[in-house]
Amino acid sequence: MTQTPVHPPWAVADPVGEALHVLRMTGTFYCRSELSQPWGFALPPMPGCLWFHVVTTGRAVLVTAHETVELGPGDLVLVPRGEGHTLAGSPGAATPSILTLEHATSQANYGVLRTGGGGEATTMVCGAVRFDSPAARTLIDLLPALVQVPAAPASRLGDVLRLIALEVEEFRPGGEAVLTRLADVLVVQALRNWLETDPGARAGWLGALSDPLVGPALALVHRDPARNWTVASLASAVSSSRSAFAARFTAVVGEPVMQYVTRWRMHLALDRMRAEDVTVAGLARDLGYRSEAAFSRAFTRVVGQPPGTARRGTSR
Template identity: 70%
Template sequence: MTHPPWTRSDAVGEALHVLRMSGTFYCRSELTVPWGFTLPAMPGCLWFHVVTSGRCLLEVGDEVLELGVGDLVLVPRGEGHVLRSDPAASTPSIMAIPHDMDDRYAVLRHGGGGPEATMVCGAVRFDHPAARTLVGLLPELVHVPVSPLTGRLQDTLRLIALEVEELRPGGEAVITRLADVLVIQAIRSWLETAPRTGWLGALADPRIGRALALVHRDPARDWSVAALAAEVAMSRSAFAARFTELVGEPAMAYVTRWRMHVATDRLGAGETVARIAAELGYRSEAAFSRAFTRVVGESPSAARRARRARDVLAG
């Protein structure tokens, strides 16, 4: 497998590179005051909202944000939340409001006939374990307001706004792809100012970050502390101490846990336990199953059932 040249030394770049997502739901909303609706919780998904005209309120738990044109907000944990024109507007479930739905793209027209607002909203899921770990570091709410510091992101927002305003053939496909780019840009924008601590700090470390990238890239390799230390030109003892200090757990515990992240994904995709065990370097299906149960807390078959149940609820 060919990897981008920057990933040899930039584990943060590699983590961004695997921010590939699958769209669960996209919606272009044409709203008139008063309007409001409640979006359901979608565990495992990231909600995003882009205001392309007008204003609105976003309510997540006890937090209330006022959003204007060009504002972007992410709800990384997929919590249920409310969008409305003003505090007095009613907020029925979005599922109870008639809308035009085509596969996973919806057009919502809703409101009382007053001043207009338009938005693009969506819920996406990240497929790669590194991407999900990275998204898991985000705060409960990420607000990216209009700012000279977010110029490239604003360029993408302007393209989305143009597509919403002058929807042409293929416009829905363009909007969904631009929305995916926008989410990645927002996460990158957050990374530029986020504290480099914990796993993120480890990714940014030239040597430990490279070791993490090697494990993420090839989890089936017969890794040992000595092998990882040699790859990053450190002594075994110095590497082991620094890895534990930055990552928060010993190197081989991380390798095993990462393999189980990968295994959980493959179980959800329908691969057999025997094939997963072989591809992750285990000598037998039984050895893999014991390791999986120890790390994950349930058997591979139970994890497969749970993953499929979550996918059904989300999709």
């Protein structure tokens, strides 16, 4: 009788969910907008950030360099890579830079915008968020230039939108904190919706995450990059033979197992250099290298320059 393989306690059953789990967001700015026709404004490019806009009442037109979308109550749109764009109450309306419009600011990263000519009203919640995890940024880079999620009341996303609409309509003490947290949930729910419905979410790196053999292994590397992973240990973790796992990984991901592990560690190292005052020795230790020299060789091979040079280049 064949026994069912027993997965180790660190095995990951839902690699795509794990990718969503690491979507740690830094709210760059959130804004509650009270607008009246005619109205419009332009939002500047914000590389490295994701813009989101949700209409709670009224209508809006969003225009990027590549497309135009019309939004109604309950509609949500993401601009994943921070491309500059305009929002207006109707096509052809004037769109001055939002930086020239006065905001009532109650917190460093939260404001209220009131503008327009006194006509038909539109209310929106907008924001720009930055993702802290390299896994999250890899996911964001795979999204289309614009993600539109039409209103769907009978859904979890619809539930979040209703809560946001209530907070906008009945703004109470602590409303800024509630709105910013709901906005974070909204972005994750919108990404979940895209992952579940768009065929593009089943290709490339995301397709690899969905693979029943390779996906759990990728999630293990993302979760614990400093572990002393080998092809054999990852194959064992997903209950596969070493040869079958290695062949499958290369076919699905497009590179060998350990090449991916090393590249991922170096992405993390670069990310740490940009965000923290870290030493090369500290990075080597934290990413599982026995010596600074071994880490430096791997870093130079992947990044194209020694870690000391890269570290100096990220200094402000």
